[in-house]
Amino acid sequence: MASITLNNLVKEFGAVRVLHEINLDIEDGEFVVFVGPSGCGKSTTLRMVAGLETVSGGEIRIGDREVSGLAPKDRGISMVFQDYALYPHMTVRKNLGFGLKVAKTPSAEIAQKVDEAAKMLGLEDLLDRKPKQLSGGQRQRVAMGRAIVRSPEAYLFDEPLSNLDAKLRTQMRSEIKRLHKKVGNTIIYVTHDQIEAMTMADRIVVMRGGHIEQVGTPSELFNEPENVFVATFIGSPPMAMVEGQVHLVDGTPQFQATDGTRIPIPQHLQSKVQDGQKVLFGIRSDAFSPVGHGLPRPGKVFTLTQKVEHVEPLGAETLISVQIGSSKVLSKMFNPTNVEVDQSMEFELELDACYLFDAETEVSLGLD
Structure with a gap:
């Protein structure tokens, strides 16, 4: 597990600046949700932490390491994407263990970690199925399991529930919160859905136009909004x-x-x-x-x-x-x-x- 620190983080695409000196301290083991409208910079920030986008300015620290110039595989993080990104020709078991196999982890250790992740996520009876034989919620659990087996310092979730129906989203919110309680690792979770943010987060980061508008607990943002944007974005129906x-x-x-x-x-x-x-x-x-x-x-x-x-x-x-x-x-x-x-x-x-x-x-x- 590790803390994550963003110091004066900047992202530019050519002459266009899309992130403006983002400063944020995320504590070890904290569940932090980035929320905001489309184009606010939340996914870009997450991808920079993951190493999938380059840093135009500032630094990213995971634990006591400055990781801005490191490859994604060297950052000690695992990422869960919106589209699951499962290999269709592989069984659930092979999907779960593929990253470990690429890293040349011993077979016995792969089997142990896959079994532990499957038990944690209720996938024991699905290990021999292929992704096309799974529901959306089951596929998402497999994607989460693939992240778990790597035993990372932090998990990054990029709008993982967007493709699910309302009932499954509610179920998966509970699954992810249960997972966090069990493993205790730091989580950064990106969503455009303020209901997800309010029900899951230890703290919420509200973003707009590449800036952080306010950071606080769900209760603080609901009861003590610092500006009109936060007041009308957090809460349903809106203020x-x-x-x-x-x-x-x-x-x-x-x-x-x-x-x-x-x-x-x-x-x-x-x-x-x-x-x-x-x-x-x-x-x-x-x-x-x-x-x-x-x-x-x-x-x-x-x-x-x-x-x-x-x-x-x-x-x-x-x-x-x-x-x-x-x-x-x-x-x-x-x-x-x-x-x-x-x-x-x-x-x-x-x-x-x-x-x-x-x-x-x-x-x-x-x-x-």
């Missing part, structure tokens, strides 16, 4: 951003949306704003619900009447869309009753669970 500005009413700041709707500014944020300041008011659906149909509200609640724009039944809960200013805001209703489009309803908003961001910089006004 709504209502445009408006601050107005003083009898000396107390209030938020006024573009349609005139006024909402008290949470007390812990009142000292962070100025009269006339343009802001974005962040509302999560969990903090906004029809009166009598929400979660218990421990904090101060503000009630407002809104017309229903859209209704989305989800079984145990219903999402209701309303318009505040120029923004669509989702409300989560529990113990749902019949709700009609264009119906006027009273909603309660838990103020202490809301957020404020500067409209120009998009930085959270709740940062210390």
